[in-house]
Amino acid sequence: MKPSIRRSTAALLASSLLLTIGRGATLPFMTIYLTRVYDMSVENIGYALTVALAIGVVFSLGFGILADKFDKKRYMLIAIVAFIAGFVATV
Template identity: 80%
Template sequence: MRRSTLALLASSLLLTIGRGATLPFMTIYLNRQYGLGVDLIGYALTSALIYR
């Protein structure tokens, strides 16, 4: 594989890991700051990840 392809794949992996690491904290923030239910937060995050 070319070096540029590996760099692109590595950056995509890091972004995916970072996004996954922030999801639990986003849920806690939305629940505590705005009083949203966990089910509503789940629907919102799911739709945001599907339709991005």
């Protein structure tokens, strides 16, 4: 394997690990936040988080299939831009 491919793969895996750790660290606090600030019931929070995570799984599978068929870098950039836009919209 070429060194540049090894570096790209390592960077992708490291960023995925950090993103997963970040999500896992914030989800428990999201429940507390939504309960206190928006007075949501625990049941509704469970539904909302389930829907959000299920949509993430569906999009991951869909974009994975597209990435296999087309240019991977293009779809990775689209995903990164969408992720950043979602983050900025919530801040």
